[in-house]
Amino acid sequence: MLSLGQLVTWGIVYYTFPLFVVPMTQELGWTRSEMFGALSAGLLTAGLCSIAVGAWIDRGHGRLLMTGGSVLAAVLLVLWSRVDSLPVFYALWIGLGACQAVTLYEPAFAVITRVYGPRYKQAILLMTFLGGLASTFGIPLAQFLIEQIGWRPALDVMAAIVLGVAVMHWLIVPGPDEKAVPIAAPKPPVEGAAKKSPLATAVRVPAFWGLIVAFAGYGLAFSAMSFHLIPLLDDRGVPTGVVMAIIALIGPMQVVGRVLLMVGQRHITTIQLGAIIYFAFPVSMAFLATGITDVYPLILFAVVYGVANGLVTILRGMAVPEFIGPEGYGVVSGALTMPTNVMRAAGPLMASLAWGYFGGYAPVLWGLAGIMLVAALGFAAAAFLSKRV
Numbered sequence: 001m002l003s004l005g006q007l008v009t010w011g012i013v014y015y016t017f018p019l020f021v022v023p024m025t026q027e028l029g030w031t032r033s034e035m036f037g038a039l040s041a042g043l044l045t046a047g048l049c050s051i052a053v054g055a056w057i058d059r060g061h062g063r064l065l066m067t068g069g070s071v072l073a074a075v076l077l078v079l080w081s082r083v084d085s086l087p088v089f090y091a092l093w094i095g096l097g098a099c100q101a102v103t104l105y106e107p108a109f110a111v112i113t114r115v116y117g118p119r120y121k122q123a124i125l126l127m128t129f130l131g132g133l134a135s136t137f138g139i140p141l142a143q144f145l146i147e148q149i150g151w152r153p154a155l156d157v158m159a160a161i162v163l164g165v166a167v168m169h170w171l172i173v174p175g176p177d178e179k180a181v182p183i184a185a186p187k188p189p190v191e192g193a194a195k196k197s198p199l200a201t202a203v204r205v206p207a208f209w210g211l212i213v214a215f216a217g218y219g220l221a222f223s224a225m226s227f228h229l230i231p232l233l234d235d236r237g238v239p240t241g242v243v244m245a246i247i248a249l250i251g252p253m254q255v256v257g258r259v260l261l262m263v264g265q266r267h268i269t270t271i272q273l274g275a276i277i278y279f280a281f282p283v284s285m286a287f288l289a290t291g292i293t294d295v296y297p298l299i300l301f302a303v304v305y306g307v308a309n310g311l312v313t314i315l316r317g318m319a320v321p322e323f324i325g326p327e328g329y330g331v332v333s334g335a336l337t338m339p340t341n342v343m344r345a346a347g348p349l350m351a352s353l354a355w356g357y358f359g360g361y362a363p364v365l366w367g368l369a370g371i372m373l374v375a376a377l378g379f380a381a382a383a384f385l386s387k388r389v
Contacts, residue, residue: 001172002108003130005070005165009103010131011138012158013073013096018227019142023151030086033352036227038090040345042097043223047341049101051199054334057110058198060176063169066111069102070166074159081155103169105131106337109317110330111173124317125262132255132310136248198328199335207323207386208332212339213378214278218312219340221281221368221375223347225305232361236293245295246302253306261311270318271383277315278376280308282369289365323386 021035056065076095083089101107109124116123145154202208233243261268284305292298320333354364 001168002111003127005066005103005168006105006108006127006131007134007137008161008165009070009073009100010105010134011136011141012162013077013100014104015135015138016142016158019139019146020151020155023146027151028084028086030089034086035089036348038093040349041090042093042095042100043341043345045094045097046101046104047338047345049098050106050334050337050341051331052334053101053107054110054328054330054332054337055199057107057114057330058328060114060174060178062107062111062114063173063175065102066107066169066173067166069099070162070169073099073103074163074166077155077159077162081152081159103165105313105317106333107330110333112317113321113329115174120321121265121318124314125258125265128310128313128317129255129258129262131313132251132258135251197331198325199331202324202328202332202335205324205386207382208336210378210380210382210385211319211323211336214274214375214382215316215336216339216343217371217375217378218281220343220347220350221285221372222309223344224351224364224368225285227348228351228355228361228364232288232365233298235361236291238293238298242295242298246298249299249302250306250309253303254310257307257310258314260307261314270315270322273311274315274319274379274383277308277311278372278379280304281312282372282376284308285365285369285372289362289369291362319382323382 017039021032024030024035025032053065056062073096076092076099080089080092083092105128108127109120112123112127113120142154142158145157149157230243230247233246234240238246261273284301287297287304288301292301316333316336320329320336324332351364351368354367355361358364
């Protein structure tokens with residue numbers, strides 16, 4: 001049920017934003033950059049909230065946070081359907097960013113680790129498998145509603161669906177009275193040493209900082225690709241039908257990657273998984289940077305990029321307890337998520353500025369490939385240092 005909530009929330013609250021840009025600019029006269037600025041403000045807010053959210057979930061308040069976040073998201077979608085002021089639109093998206101911080105993968109992973117304990121890996125795999133279909137669910141639904149009834153009523157319908165998720169969260173997410181199942185036995189405290197909070201302990205683990213580099217680099221590159229892949233292919237003169245097919249292929253490839261991992265999870269370690277992912281990302285971006293326009297090379301790019309993108313979500317859920325430790329999963333994961341979401345907010349803007357400066361997308365893609373190489377070094381350092389502890 002929690003996985004179904006991820007499917008709906010990702011599909012409606014996160015992925016559908018670009019579909020509203022054109023009808024809103026036509027009706028309200030706002031520029032695209034002004035609208036994407038609101039999205040960036042929301043993503044930044046989500047990042048800034050992540051540590052506090054993780055700490056609250058560690059204390060058992062997942063039900064309150066996830067239910068409240070879904071209710072607030074539904075209310076904000078209704079208000080969005082009536083918006084005609086740009087400052088109000090920014091305020092709405094700052095609120096939606098806070099809702100994302102308490103309803104998307106990171107808080108759900110934290111809830112899962114409390115419920116499933118040592119079986120958290122299997123639960124995360126199942127959740128991300130279903131969540132990988134979010135864009136396949138949300139984007140066609142929103143497009144159909146916008147075409148049939150207009151963008152404002154479409155948001156009202158989407159709000160009603162999200163409200164249903166709020167009811168589900170209230171019914172199935174454990175409350176503070178339910179005791180957490182430990183992932184593993186905590187390390188015994190050193191005699192005479194003052195007990196530190198899980199976050200204070202984590203930041204003293206060198207692997208923590210390697211994961212910061214790895215996940216923040218991914219966040220920047222992922223968001224830049226998410227919002228610039230369509231204009232990039234348009235600039236190269238790729239037919240619209242081919243562009244839509246390539247975009248549509250990436251989502252299912254995420255699911256394919258997760259299915260393969262579900263089948264072979266007993267035969268691959270977290271370090272091996274990370275090595276595959278952080279090899280595939282820079283290679284796929286460098287391949288796209290060579291200027292490919294034919295359909296088959298673009299399909300190859302979509303397959304490699306989509307599979308890697310599907311697997312990195314699982315890696316983020318697994319690396320925290322394995323590389324850093326089992327205590328305080330929520331707050332430690334939140335601390336890793338904050339810089340990731342800050343970079344995710346910056347990615348589209350940085351790519352736009354680079355495109356304007358260089359006059360094309362090829363240098364942007366080479367830059368993203370370089371960023372992912374740095375991220376790969378961060379993961380390698382985290383893996384190496386975690387084995388030395």
